[in-house]
Amino acid sequence: MNETHDPKIKSWVASANAPDCDFPLQNLPFGVFRRKNDEGGGIGVAIGDQVFDVGAWVRDQGKSSAEFKLLTEKRLNRFLAAGPQIWSAARMALFNLLREDSPQREQVARYLDATANVEMEMPIDIGDYTDFYASVFHATNVGSMFRPDNPLLPNYKWVPIGYHGRASSVVASGAAVKRPSGQRKPPTADMPTFGPCAQLDYELEVGAVIGPGNALGETVPLRDAEKHIFGLCLLNDWSARDIQAWEYQPLGPFLAKNFVTTISPWLVTLEALEPYRRSAYKRPEGDPQPLPYLSDENDQQRGAFDVSLDAYLSTRKMRDEKIAPISLSHGSLRDMYWTFGQMLAHHASNGCNLQPGDLIGSGTVSGQSKHSRGCLLELSWRGTEPISLPSGETRKFLEDGDEVIFRGYAEREGQARIGFGECRGIVVG
Numbered sequence: 001m002n003e004t005h006d007p008k009i010k011s012w013v014a015s016a017n018a019p020d021c022d023f024p025l026q027n028l029p030f031g032v033f034r035r036k037n038d039e040g041g042g043i044g045v046a047i048g049d050q051v052f053d054v055g056a057w058v059r060d061q062g063k064s065s066a067e068f069k070l071l072t073e074k075r076l077n078r079f080l081a082a083g084p085q086i087w088s089a090a091r092m093a094l095f096n097l098l099r100e101d102s103p104q105r106e107q108v109a110r111y112l113d114a115t116a117n118v119e120m121e122m123p124i125d126i127g128d129y130t131d132f133y134a135s136v137f138h139a140t141n142v143g144s145m146f147r148p149d150n151p152l153l154p155n156y157k158w159v160p161i162g163y164h165g166r167a168s169s170v171v172a173s174g175a176a177v178k179r180p181s182g183q184r185k186p187p188t189a190d191m192p193t194f195g196p197c198a199q200l201d202y203e204l205e206v207g208a209v210i211g212p213g214n215a216l217g218e219t220v221p222l223r224d225a226e227k228h229i230f231g232l233c234l235l236n237d238w239s240a241r242d243i244q245a246w247e248y249q250p251l252g253p254f255l256a257k258n259f260v261t262t263i264s265p266w267l268v269t270l271e272a273l274e275p276y277r278r279s280a281y282k283r284p285e286g287d288p289q290p291l292p293y294l295s296d297e298n299d300q301q302r303g304a305f306d307v308s309l310d311a312y313l314s315t316r317k318m319r320d321e322k323i324a325p326i327s328l329s330h331g332s333l334r335d336m337y338w339t340f341g342q343m344l345a346h347h348a349s350n351g352c353n354l355q356p357g358d359l360i361g362s363g364t365v366s367g368q369s370k371h372s373r374g375c376l377l378e379l380s381w382r383g384t385e386p387i388s389l390p391s392g393e394t395r396k397f398l399e400d401g402d403e404v405i406f407r408g409y410a411e412r413e414g415q416a417r418i419g420f421g422e423c424r425g426i427v428v429g
């Protein structure tokens with residue numbers, strides 16, 4: 001911990017000091033923005049309800065040190081590649097510029113824009129995207145629907161299961177989600193048909209963004225794995241369940257999941273989340289101990305990040321009738337069977353090279369309780385238990401006009417609240 005974690009230090013940006021603010025001085029997430037009036041943009045940092053145009057400030061001030069120079073780029077990849085020391089130095093410098101007693105307050109104030117006046121873009125150019133399956137609760141639930149005889153496959157507790165996703169279709173929050181078409185074959189039908197997905201779903205996940213990578217052929221030991229993670233964001237792995245059920249064997253998800261994936265635009269640094277570590281998920285008695293390359297005392301001691309995750313739904317009718325989005329689920333990243341450290345160490349354990357800006361999905365975050373299930377497949381139990389909405393409507397899966405909203409935050413008595421902002425997408429036909 002350092003001064004940037006001290007909740008007593010306030011910002012001169014008044015909105016950052018509100019108790020329910022996602023972006024207090026202690027957070028300082030990085031993103032890429034564009035002004036709505038077309039007057040440029042670039043790498044920025046969120047503070048309260050403002051965006052600090054860090055790129056422009058660095059350029060105008062003629063700052064030449066590495067931690068600043070890299071923030072004048074169009075995307076965050078090169079900054080991410082620079083590693084934890086540079087990230088920390090930048091964070092400390094930004095903290096000092098924005099703290100209440102900053103002597104540069106007036107000069108910096110000229111580089112702030114209301115978040116309402118900007119649009120967020122993709123923060124990184126994503127080279128590769130991998131999605132894991134790290135919630136044993138999600139895996140057990142999905143398994144019992146797709147494979148009733150064998151819900152949790154025997155490899156689950158040994159291998160952090162994942163599949164290679166598609167980087168080209170990862171979009172920033174707010175982009176429309178076009179309902180995909182594909183092959184579906186209900187169990188009762190003789191043959192498949194091609195047409196619009198009838199079981200469109202979301203998956204509430206957290207994305208980890210890779211900083212420095214590893215060279216091809218080299219591995220990442222678990223004890224060092226977190227040094228390769230810059231930060232976290234919210235991630236929606238939109239999923240076409242009817243397409244998935246028909247196509248996924250034997251090679252896993254393909255067109256059911258690569259039509260679009262949405263991420264929240266602000267990357268919350270691991271450093272900002274440091275005060276929110278808790279003991280990681282405790283394997284029940286009788287579960288195998290992870291193999292040595294997935295087992296490290298320090299990783300265990302560091303624990304998991306206790307990030308609360310909420311999914312909300314707003315239908316077109318609800319918006320027309322001014323009904324607020326309804327909570328579908330509430331869970332925590334802490335409930336995952338595998339840590340991001342283990343997922344990363346596993347990913348690189350065969351020498352596969354990770355690169356700066358790669359995106360790693362946690363897998364759907366579901367907990368033990370019913371209200372912590374992170375997708376409609378689980379919440380409506382494959383459509384057999386429709387969800388009633390305050391508008392009088394019901395949902396088994398998503399309909400056109402439905403908006404899915406994720407929120408994430410870490411909270412703890414006596415600490416600043418570290419929020420993720422939102423990850424949104426509206427389904428269009």
Ligand SMILES: O=C(O)/C=C/C(=O)CC(=O)CC(=O)O
Nearest residue numbers: 132133134142143203363364
């Ligand atoms: O159990 C299966 O066959 C597939 C489950 C998924 O939907 C895979 C996935 O995207 C992983 C996850 O989000 O946890």
Ligand SMILES: [Ca+2]
Nearest residue numbers: 203237363364
């Ligand atoms: Ca997923």
Ligand SMILES: [Mg+2]
Nearest residue numbers: 237257260261
């Ligand atoms: Mg996807």
